[in-house]
Amino acid sequence: SQTIHQWPATLVQPVGSPLSLECTVEGTSNPNLYWYRQAAGRGLQLLFYSVGIGQISSEVPQNLSASRPQDRQFILSSKKLLLSDSGFYLCASTGTSGAGELFFGEGSRLTVL
């Protein structure tokens, strides 16, 4: 079965510092990969998605970026964090069934102070 690994699980960073969140997927190949952000008590905002290595689509203008250096690796980065970047970041992958359902990682909770 498919497993999504995300790290770090919790992160507290000062404003202006860089960010790197990593996501790796096991149990599938050539998945579509996604980064979502969830503010406290809110819905899921799609940030980036990727249909293949090096292919990134951005959904919202912001100071975040994403990269997919390997088929099952997806990285979310920032050069300078803002207070508004605080939130719960979720990596997701499509599954092996081809039905399009998403499997989510455990999430990374980022607090920017």
Next chain:
Amino acid sequence: GQQVMQIPQYQHVQEGEDFTTYCNSSTTLSNIQWYKQRPGGHPVFLIQLVKSGEVKKQKRLTFQFGEAKKNSSLHITATQTTDVGTYFCAGSSSNTGKLIFGQGTTLQVKP
């Protein structure tokens, strides 16, 4: 752009009461998915509906996809405390790889 709206945002029910959340899209959807997120957890896939007018059941949960494929609903019969969490609908309108989530409905169940 595509928008998926979900209501209500919050619902408090007494254990044993029924619960329904509604999902509406600004565009025709190719499919609708439903997810459940327990407090402090991550969303977990529940079901996918593809056909116009489709109805699917999972024990006490009933999922419907509208005839026009622009709306959907999730109905829980006789809620239990284990049903607590946030229920999200998510839809895609084309083969772009994008799945847009609604804002979610957070369900609280009083024992």
